[in-house]
Structures are given as C-alpha cells and as structure tokens.
Amino acid sequence: MSLIVYTVASLFTVTALLIFRRPRLALRDPLTASTCVSIFLGGLCFFCSAPVTLGAVNEVTHVPNFGAPMTYSVISAYSASLLILLINWRGGPAERVRSQVVRVATVYSLVIVAVITLFALAHAPVERLRDLDTYYANTPYMREMIVLYLLGHGACAVITIYVCLRWSREVTGILRLGLRLIMAGLAVDVLGFECAKSTAVVARWAGHDLDRLSTGLAPRAAALGALLCAAGFVLPRLLPATLSQWRSIWDYRALGPLWAELRNVPTAPKPAPPRWQLPRGRLYYRELRILDALLALQSRCDGRVRETAYRQARGQGSPPGEAHFIAAAAMVVDAAHQAGRPGPPEGPGPEGGSRLHTALFSDTGELVRLARALAGSPVVRAAREGAARTARS
Incomplete structure (x- = not known):
C-alpha cells in the first residue's frame, strides 16, 4: 500500500514542478500558484497517509496515531485548495474572487482546528496504521473527528462537481475535457472513497465489520480519483504548451532544407x-x-x-x-x-x-x-x- 501511495505522491510532485518551473512568474499568477499548491497538497495527502509515514510520525512524536490528525488536516487543506483553484480558474471580479477564497480558507481552517482539537480530547492509545477510521469509529471525539474530515472532503467534492457540471455547459474544447476529467475524478472519489469509508464506519456503529471497504477499496479509489482530478486541472494548462513544442519540432525539421x-x-x-x-x-x-x-x-x-x-x-x-x-x-x-x-x-x-x-x-x-x-x-x-x-x- 505504501508503494502505491508513494508512487501517486511522486507523480503529483513532478506535475507541480512542471507547472512551477518559473517560480517568479508562477507566484504572480493566482491560478498557477493555486494549481501548484493544490497538486502539491494532493501529493502530500498520499505521502502522509502511507502506513510507513504514519508509523514514522508516531514514533518521532511519541504520540500513538498522531499521524491521523496530521493526515486529516492535510486532506482538509487539499479540499480547500481544490475549491480555491476552481474559484481562481473560473475567474470573475477580483473582489468577488478574493471574498470567496477567504470564505473557503476560513471554513476549512476551522475544520482543521476542530480535527486537531478533537484528537487532543480523544483517548486513542492503540496505534492503527491502516484501519484507524473503523477501529475508533465508536470512540468519543475520535468518532466526531473522523466524521468531520469525511464531511469536509465530501462537501468539497460535491460542490466542485456541481460547479464543473454547470461550467462545462458553457465552454468547449480542451477546457470542457478538463472539467469532465475533474468531475470523473471526483465521482470516483465520492463513490470509491467517501462512500466506502462512510459505509465501513456506519457498519461499525451497527456492530458489523466492513473494514475491507475502508482499507482496501477506499485508498485505491482515492488514488485513481486524485489522478483524474489532477489531470483535469493540469491538462488545459500544459497540453497547449506541449502541442506548441511538438509543432515546433516538426517546423524546425521542415525548415532544414531552407536553412x-x-x-x-x-x-x-x-x-x-x-x-x-x-x-x-x-x-x-x-x-x-x-x-x-x-x-x-x-x-x-x-x-x-x-x-x-x-x-x-x-x-x-x-x-x-x-x-x-x-x-x-x-x-x-x-x-x-x-x-x-x-x-x-x-x-x-x-x-x-x-x-x-x-x-x-x-x-x-x-x-x-x-x-x-x-x-x-x-x-x-x-x-x-x-x-x-x-x-x-
């Protein structure tokens, strides 16, 4: 499992570096900056959720399961970055964009603070690297923490799908393709990650064991969904430049006889x-x-x-x-x-x-x-x- 998530995290990092190849110009463009931040946080989500990383963090901090609120906080930050990226991508009056970004950042900052607070109040002495969500599904405060991060990420996915669906009816070409990839990725995330995790947690509340949905299906669905989503955001930005470079190769060769x-x-x-x-x-x-x-x-x-x-x-x-x-x-x-x-x-x-x-x-x-x-x-x-x-x- 760690190998899978580390591979996905590496792909996210390489993609972010390709977009962020000119730091000074990228930092001046809110869309480029938010794209890089979103892709970087997406890769960080997978890096933090790897069992090897979780074990190392718990050992360094000497706190059992400290990696859980860390990972959930990164997932919440990633959810906020997706919404902020979509806001910057959609554009509009600068004041409205700034106001929407501030609202999203405020809401998810409160979610992160709540996740950390709930973990501090909870009693979770047994280290669980793969099945923490279901193992502590009935533990006070841990239960609320798990539900909170799932609701925050699910709300981001549903809102983004809705906005992309409306926007895709107004545009054509590669932008529409990108929006459809985003919707496909988020649909996989909602059905494969959110529903699987939620079903496994609710099953624990009812006294049943469906942990395999949380430990087996959810991570793989999250990886596939995140890759599709990242491709949807990146493709409209990188593909035109890539095609331009490809055309330049053919034009360069075609000019050979004249040169x-x-x-x-x-x-x-x-x-x-x-x-x-x-x-x-x-x-x-x-x-x-x-x-x-x-x-x-x-x-x-x-x-x-x-x-x-x-x-x-x-x-x-x-x-x-x-x-x-x-x-x-x-x-x-x-x-x-x-x-x-x-x-x-x-x-x-x-x-x-x-x-x-x-x-x-x-x-x-x-x-x-x-x-x-x-x-x-x-x-x-x-x-x-x-x-x-x-x-x-």
Missing part, C-alpha cells in the same frame, strides 16, 4: 544561442537566422527568375498559392548562388528586392511552405542547376 540553402550566406554576426533549449527556442533561432539571410539576399534577388519560375510552376499544374512559393524559392536559390560568387550583385536589384519582400514573411507557416517548395519542386531544382552552371561559367 541548408542559406546557412553560408554572409550575415551580421549574432550572439550564440543557448546550448540547451526547448524546441520552440530552437525554432526561433533558426527562423531568425533564415530571415537574416533572406534580408542579406535582397539586393541579389532577380525578379525575372521569379516570374519565369512562376510561369513554369503554373504550366505544371501548380495552383497560384503553391506557384507563388515555388517562384520565391527559385529566386532565393538563384540569389544564394550569387552570394557565393565574388563581385557586385547581378539582376535588377530594387525590383527583385521588392518582390522578395512581398513573397516572404516572418510567419513560420510561410517559411515552412517556402522550405517545402525549395526541397521538392522540380522548378526550383532546375533553377538551382541553372544557377550552378552560371557559377561555373
């Missing part, structure tokens, strides 16, 4: 890029170098080459948009070969520069289309061969 054509064009010196970069940063530096090279080729671009290539591309059946990029690629290839030869630039100069300026922009998609035309068009291949023959002569 290979232009990498030897003399340009103004630039600072060396950082050695370790995410794909988006690598793509940015490649685009910057390509654009610098294209600007350096302005005076060598020959509009006649572009017009000829455009007619050839149209004659081969290319649509106007594709022919536009094929013609621009042919002109770039010709200009790049000119840049490799000594002497003044050839061609009409200003007219060619104007045509290059209207053909190419700093948009990544257009640079990728230019690179694909340069790599795959027979018209561009013929232009390259013609430029090479001119260079040899």
Whole structure:
C-alpha cells in the first residue's frame, strides 16, 4: 500500500514542478500558484497517509496515531485548495474572487482546528496504521473527528462537481475535457472513497465489520480519483504548451532544407544561442537566422527568375498559392548562388528586392511552405542547376 501511495505522491510532485518551473512568474499568477499548491497538497495527502509515514510520525512524536490528525488536516487543506483553484480558474471580479477564497480558507481552517482539537480530547492509545477510521469509529471525539474530515472532503467534492457540471455547459474544447476529467475524478472519489469509508464506519456503529471497504477499496479509489482530478486541472494548462513544442519540432525539421540553402550566406554576426533549449527556442533561432539571410539576399534577388519560375510552376499544374512559393524559392536559390560568387550583385536589384519582400514573411507557416517548395519542386531544382552552371561559367 505504501508503494502505491508513494508512487501517486511522486507523480503529483513532478506535475507541480512542471507547472512551477518559473517560480517568479508562477507566484504572480493566482491560478498557477493555486494549481501548484493544490497538486502539491494532493501529493502530500498520499505521502502522509502511507502506513510507513504514519508509523514514522508516531514514533518521532511519541504520540500513538498522531499521524491521523496530521493526515486529516492535510486532506482538509487539499479540499480547500481544490475549491480555491476552481474559484481562481473560473475567474470573475477580483473582489468577488478574493471574498470567496477567504470564505473557503476560513471554513476549512476551522475544520482543521476542530480535527486537531478533537484528537487532543480523544483517548486513542492503540496505534492503527491502516484501519484507524473503523477501529475508533465508536470512540468519543475520535468518532466526531473522523466524521468531520469525511464531511469536509465530501462537501468539497460535491460542490466542485456541481460547479464543473454547470461550467462545462458553457465552454468547449480542451477546457470542457478538463472539467469532465475533474468531475470523473471526483465521482470516483465520492463513490470509491467517501462512500466506502462512510459505509465501513456506519457498519461499525451497527456492530458489523466492513473494514475491507475502508482499507482496501477506499485508498485505491482515492488514488485513481486524485489522478483524474489532477489531470483535469493540469491538462488545459500544459497540453497547449506541449502541442506548441511538438509543432515546433516538426517546423524546425521542415525548415532544414531552407536553412541548408542559406546557412553560408554572409550575415551580421549574432550572439550564440543557448546550448540547451526547448524546441520552440530552437525554432526561433533558426527562423531568425533564415530571415537574416533572406534580408542579406535582397539586393541579389532577380525578379525575372521569379516570374519565369512562376510561369513554369503554373504550366505544371501548380495552383497560384503553391506557384507563388515555388517562384520565391527559385529566386532565393538563384540569389544564394550569387552570394557565393565574388563581385557586385547581378539582376535588377530594387525590383527583385521588392518582390522578395512581398513573397516572404516572418510567419513560420510561410517559411515552412517556402522550405517545402525549395526541397521538392522540380522548378526550383532546375533553377538551382541553372544557377550552378552560371557559377561555373
């Protein structure tokens, strides 16, 4: 059991670190900060509830079952953090958001104080690492403490499901998916954890033994529900950035032929890029170098080459948009070969520069289309061969 909860706690910690990778920016954003706090507390819940952790805490404090109020307090804090995260995520007027956050924090702070107070008043001399809820279900003050933390966590789950259900009807896309994951996770938590724990406790009140629901089903349901819930909160925040980085990898590779054509064009010196970069940063530096090279080729671009290539591309059946990029690629290839030869630039100069300026922009998609035309068009291949023959002569 300890291995399961420690694994879940580790997953929560890694997720929190991914979101909190820029601490200064994260602390300025209430949504990011509350997301990290909620995920961290979720992981802490599982860490504290592990029998190994409970045993170590009891031994260090020399208080039997001291780990119980500690774990219940963390669960209550986690419940409050879920509600606060949902409030910040939903947004609205700043004053209303602040007021709601204060109310939630106040209520669950009182719950935590009550849990600790009830434990202090109770008499629980026998250490129970796995079945404390049912073992002490009929013990004065311990009984009230157990019911209180279950009610606090259950109220959080029901309120969050209700708000997410209403909100999911107003939004679409990945945000709706995230809300549905949250609802699914909380539904698993309510049915698998809350109901199982409550049923086992009530069974003890009635003189029956259903402890296996509390010790077997509840921890596993809590782990699954918490993972689904965390995925629902994190997915809308991390998935767009992840997809952006993934697209950057493909765009970086797609620009390879264009960069290979232009990498030897003399340009103004630039600072060396950082050695370790995410794909988006690598793509940015490649685009910057390509654009610098294209600007350096302005005076060598020959509009006649572009017009000829455009007619050839149209004659081969290319649509106007594709022919536009094929013609621009042919002109770039010709200009790049000119840049490799000594002497003044050839061609009409200003007219060619104007045509290059209207053909190419700093948009990544257009640079990728230019690179694909340069790599795959027979018209561009013929232009390259013609430029090479001119260079040899």
